[in-house]
Amino acid sequence: MTSTDLRVLRPEEWDTWYRTFELAFGGVPESDEERALWRDVTDFGRTLAAWDGDQVAGTALSHPFRLSVPGGALVAAAGVSAVGVAPTHRRRGILTAMMRRQLDDVRAAGEPLAVLCASEPEIYGRFGYGPAAYALFGEADTARVSLAASPGTDNGPDGDTGGVRLRLADPEESLAECEALYARRLTARPGMIRRLPHWERLGVLDPAGERDGASPLRCVLAESGGELRGYARYAVKPDWDLSGPKGAVVVRDVEALDPAAYAALWRYLFGIDLTSAVRFGPRPVDDPLRHLVSNLRRCGLRVRDTLHLRPVDVGAALAARTYTTAVDVVLEVGDDFCPWNAGRWRLAGDTGGAVCERTGDPAELVLGVRELGEVYLGGTSLAALAGAGRVRELRPGALERADAAFSWPVAPWLPHGF
Template sequence: MSTETRVLQPAEWDEWYGRLELAFGGVAEAPQERKLWHDLTEFDRSIGVWEGSTCVGTAGSFSFRLTVPGGAPVPAAGVTMVSVLSTHRRRGVLTGMMRRLLDGVRELGEPLAVLTASEPGIYGRFGYGAATQELSLDIDTGRAGLTVPDHPDGVTLRMVAPDDVQDACERIYARRVTERPGMLARRPGWERLPLLDPVASRAGASPLQCVVAERGGEVIGYARYAIKPEWTPEGPEGVVVLRDLEAPEPAVTAALWRFLFDLDLTSRLRARTRPVDDPLLHLVSDVRRCSPRLRDGLHLRPVDVGAALAARAYSAPVDVVLEVTDTFCPWNEGRWRLTGDTGGAQCARTSDPAELSLSVRELGEAYLGGTSLAALAGAGRVREVRKGALAQTARAFLGEVAPWLPHGF
């Protein structure tokens, strides 16, 4: 039977989302979680593949603004909800959906497409590269050792219900977005995501808790977390499960970490999805007791190479001709001259000889400044045509802070 790909209609959402749940193991999400994703779905940007009355494929995208090096918020399509029914794999369903989504992104004039990958090996063939990494920590708080001021100047901590300080926390998050590439400006409705706390997802931990840092009555930092009680014959061995922590000042950051390390009846702290240059790594005396692990985070692909490269700033002057290959989006193929510095950039087609040769996937990996073009060249994935072009361009692409995506979509 032939299939039809069409824009998702509101009346089809339950079946469409049910197919997505089936593809990810068949466990139904909690009602409040399902409602959140229903409310966030952008129907005109979502598609389903139907075989008769059966949905066999799902995909969509969100309208995001992504911070890039230099601090600019750049329009980006957040590709999401991708699934193919197991009975319809290897029939071109995924390729067809990716084709339609990226064509649509191009029509909308969005220079970037981003996603988080359930399996990283899937999306490289569509031009996506892993542009951020995320750090996970499992900290022995009794032995890691934390060196912070005992009384940060004017900072007090207060425990509060997460809902009661949602607006203040969102204001802090919004200020932080401009400071680090890879972060997403949250559109209305997305402020509900950090507070999502279904009982079925707690794995024995408490409801979500929140501590805020204040100065002069103003909230200037926060941490949201849960506590998972555990007991052994020797005594309490509870675990602090950190959801998120944001603070604009080093003293406030340190005060919040100290609070989490010192919680009664706990001996471990688990932090997921932290930036790879998290200040905590420089506050602890023994990072080995933190069991750090890395994994890929945000995957990115330029949809319009010229507009994407011109949208960011560069940490050093750069003037280079890039020979770009892009088999999935052939409008990007060819030579591009990139010129720029810390104040901005221009990127336009050129007939000048190539100086660096790479695919759009390598551009995606290096775009946010967290992956070195020189490292990719060492793996044979970037080729230097003009001697010296690699070093100059690699320096220009690298950022001052590691790019980071703090939450999924």
């Protein structure tokens, strides 16, 4: 570690701190709207700066999130973000020092989990973070891909779609009701985050200089029986060639409470005039959209890791979620960076809850804290990691039983970065 002063940031130092963060990520200044939002959501008591004299050499912060986990509980999770080191101060141990201080602080705050969106996954694996949620990205060729009919979504009169009425709304003016719908969806999937004050504005952030030729952000609402049942936010990027229009619909958000509203929104997005493509992502890897389109091959699907997770308190983390089947297993966990987690833990639980405590009983499965983070939300199987040699079975049958218990019916998903 170089001779730097690592301490909590003061509000009046934020501009200097943020310039170093921007520099670490390429040096392109963000728009005034973006900077204002990120300052508004900054919790200064959770923001670290590594100072070398009057220069900020390193930046890191965490947000006091609540993360949806299997079973529907909202668990305290430190949302690690804005981690950067000035290019003049690389390879001096500053990142490791910030990670060390941050995880110590998270543990002291009693938060069982830490999560982040990794710019480079290989960096954070050595601090115990593993990819726990993945997302689909794609671009559908709407000239060759249609949407299959879904019950209750046939076109009806007066702009209705099988009882679902669609109407355009101002993204800002509809923000509160869209946010209320998101809150209703929050526990439907592990990995979703309860948004703190000001975070709702991330969904309508639309700096003119970053549209890349697309229209301003638009919003369409799906209503049924006088109630909001879903919404989509998107922009249209016009384009033409000698054969005619070939614009693209750029989808930011789609949320719905039922299949009819969900299908109606996607049918609308696929049918916008003067466009021949719909770009989307991040979407859940098991998104129903996959079963609505006529030709997956023409959707250009790609999968990417999104949410990385590490248990900060193994016992509290494993006890906070429920399990698909009954489980009673002794785990031997390795954790070099947070040694308080290392050792044997007995996990006993089912669909009603769980207990996870220290034990002296013989281990049945051996794994690292990173592997535990990868399977925690149910999106990665223990069996797959065992096949890669990253989980070891000591008692025959323990892997199969634990794998079934950790699985979850829906894939974890992070709707947006942070």
